[in-house]
Amino acid sequence: MAEPEAVGSGTGGSPEPGSGTGTSTGGWRRPHGPLQRYYGPSTAEATEAAPDPADINGPHFDPEVFLTKIRSECPLAQLLAREAELGREIRALDSDMQTLLYENYNKFISATDTIRKMKVDFRHMEAEMDDLAANMAAISSSSARVSAALQDRHRRGAQLAGVQALLRKLQSLVEVPGRLRLWAAPGAEPARALRCHARARAVLRHYRHLPSFRAIEDESRAIMADLAQRLRARLRDETLDPKELTECVEMLLQLEEPPEELCEEFLSHAGARLEAELAALEAELPPPAPPGAAATPPPASDILDFVDRGSSAFVGSLCLLAGSYRSLFEGRAGAGPGRLEAFAAALTARYFELLERRLALERGLGDTSLLVRALDRFHRRLRALLELLPAAGAEAGAALVARAARERVDRYLRALQTFFMGCLGDVRQALAAPRPPGKEGPGLPDLLATLAASVLGQLKAVLAYVQLFTAKDVAFASLPYFKGEFCVEAVREGLVVAFVRWLCRTARGFADGPAERGAPAAPPALLLLLARLCLDYEATTISYILTLTDEQFPPQDGARAVTPGPVLCAEARAAAQRLLDHYVQAQGAAVAQMLRKSVETRDWLSTVEPRNVRAVMKRVVEDITAIDVQVGQLFEEGVRRAQSSDSSRRAFSVYSSSRAPGRYAPSYTPSAPMDTHLLSNIQKLFSERIDIFSPVEFNKVSVLTGIIKISLKTLLECVRLRTLGRFGLQQVQVDGHYLQLYLWRFAADERVVQGLLDEVAASAAHRCLDPVPMEHSVVELICERG
């Protein structure tokens, strides 16, 4: 019994158990050492104490070593003391051992007694246990008996409880028709009736083979059918608002009405409402005008208002409808998947159509910001709808917005064109206005500046308006169309480029069209003005406009190829060239006409000796001077072929002295035609061929040269068609000299003037019956006097 203690009180570091005995003196402990060793030494002890054979208490005690050690170390007295001490210890140990033995023995005895006593007790207890078992058996048998007796009653009780519950249910079932009737009565709570019916329905259906149940079921069904009938009637009621409609349909669905049919009714009813809304919108629109009818009056409300009402009424209702449709018919067999979409698509298509018609009414330019806002609102509402109904025509809506924007841009283009035509009209008027004497009208440069500035200003204004379509706060501006195609296709190409092209075309039209087919010809000053305008466009304006456009409507990378500036510039330049050429031709033709008439109407045979330059020549010089002034207002001077300072004198001397004597010598007779032919041919060999109606350069000298060439060539051809007398020839001589005197300074190369006039004189001599030229000094005199 002490073993646990002995184990616990080992000398090693093992923890002390809580008993007090462990802390007793070493003497008490010593005998436990072997016991401890028996039970296995603690590892700690084994390692801690080095074997000391001299330790009398150690496990490795060796008496021999001990003795040897004592003997060798200690003096005798000590040895004796030691011996005595050992003897004392031995005695003490012996007595201890005896005590312990005795104690153990006592304990054995008492234990044996106890065991014996226990044996007796157990025997007694066994008998009692048997008793108990018998009793228990009795108890269980009697309990079984009792419960067997009670079982029947219990069952009946339970049965009765079941019957009662059933009866309660039955009662509620029996009450169903009454309640249903109550709730389903018109104006009552059909929803409760439905709930009630829903609960009862399954049971009724299950027990319908029982006559009484069937009666109930039939009755309730009749009631519900009645209710359904009423609900349906209500469904057809036009005044139902969407919420009621939804409720109504929901109830009908619960009544297990065929969803297909309901879906149909629901949609048709909702459709009727939406149609009504559309019709209300349509009522605002004037009836589609038959083609050719007079302009319809402007719509009563503005576009923003229209779109507002359209989106709040129609689109809102459609959203509501879509939502309730989803909740009602989602997952039901009858409602085909595409049904709502098709329905909505049809309606939105009509709505779009109406909106389109309304947009078409926006004839004037009106307020673009209003239009943009209206379109923006439309687009936003449409997006809301599209989240519900992805198939309701997203593309169509976006296309509608894009079309409206495009339409507006086109309209701006037309407005620009009209504006330009208006400006041109103003210019024409200013040109045609009779000038009060002494007061100069606005000069061509002023007119040009006004025209260019107002057109450019208008274009800028239009760009600013159009930019509203791509403003950041506008929802549809983020559509890919507005980011890419609109900027490039509509604005840059469709508006700016188209306008510039149109401008060039229109300008060209003044040159190409009228002279041909009898339309009123444009005044020459206008041609000149337009030529300058086109030239300015080519030089600066086009690149400026394009840069401006590209800044305001940045083109996307990889977008469609755009018309490059140089192409437009080339067009403008071609138009300018065409206009200027036409100007030259028109002015030349005017002067030429004058000369032709003067030559054709005169009888050159019977004319008198010339005393004066003919008036028409003075008029020609005046006209050409006027043209010179006109052109000088708009075009630079240009380069003249270098001449000596005294060019007129020199030319004059060439004209008179070196060639004239040979030609006009009195000895000249038709009998020697070879001379003149040879002379003129030799002269022509050295002169360049002159193209009469040839393109001119953009400067004053070139323009004037062109006009003079045309005029003089006409004079030449006309003179060749006439037959002249002596004085006729002399008159031509005088006229030619006069022209030479006044026209050389306008031409780029005075040799052209001189050459042509020489030919006129030579041809006149050819056509003369009596070619006696006038003395040159006389010619000079007459000219100077004139």
Place this chain on the structure above:
Amino acid sequence: SDSKVMTCAAVWRMPKELESGSHESPDDSSSNTQTLELLCHLDNTAHGNMACVMWEPMGDGKKVISLADNNILLWDLQESSAKAVLSSSAALEGKGQLKFTSGRWSPHHNCTQIATANDTTVRGWDTRSMRQIYCIENAHGQLVRDLDFNPNKQYYLASCGDDCKVKFWDTRNVTEPVKTLEEHSHWVWNVRYNHSHDQLILTGSSDSRVILSNMVSISSEPFGHMVDDDELSDQEDQHQEEKIKEPLQDSVIATYEEHEDSVYAVEWSSADPWLFASLSYDGRLVINRVPRALKYHILL
């Protein structure tokens, strides 16, 4: 005094030797110049200056039309052309002083049509009724100088004038010209269809140039692709071959600048369709040939 210019017309006969073909040596013909034989005068004292005289094309040489101021005079030559009898006439009435400048007798429709030009207007006349049948107002921007009928296409008419243009008209639709050429830089005085290959157009102008144009697109000869494109398009070399074969476009074939002064007359040879002559103010007569390459192109 008697200083008055009057343009008259007369019928002459060419010397027989020239008519039958000039087989004589050039020396002979130069040594003894032949004279024309005057047959009769077309009496125009009542009608004004003669502007133009036209023989009836394809006829037996019995009918002549002359234009005098604003009158169209149809003459019958009788007694072997010794006498010209005015058979019918028509006068152009209108504002101002109208004067015919030029005219042309159509070889089509049994020679019942003529075209005349006065100022900027071209008119067509029926010689049977002497009534106007069509009128091209403002055919040219300025005076119309000359006309010519396409010898192979009965409704086609070419005109030229002081606006430096040559225009081709379909007389059934006179609102717009079928084609316009603007190659000259001064008045065009003459326009002539080649007698047999009507795509060849000759024009003379006072810019001293003669221009030969090839108006394939409005000629009577087949024009355009006659070969199926698909047949040849698949192979490269065949494609190139096709390109060579491609018919010529309307184009100027040649510009003749031999003249130093205004050219007032151009005419095709009536014997050789590839030969033409032009005459300029300085008295130079130039005879040219259609370029050989073009000739072969047309013939082959």
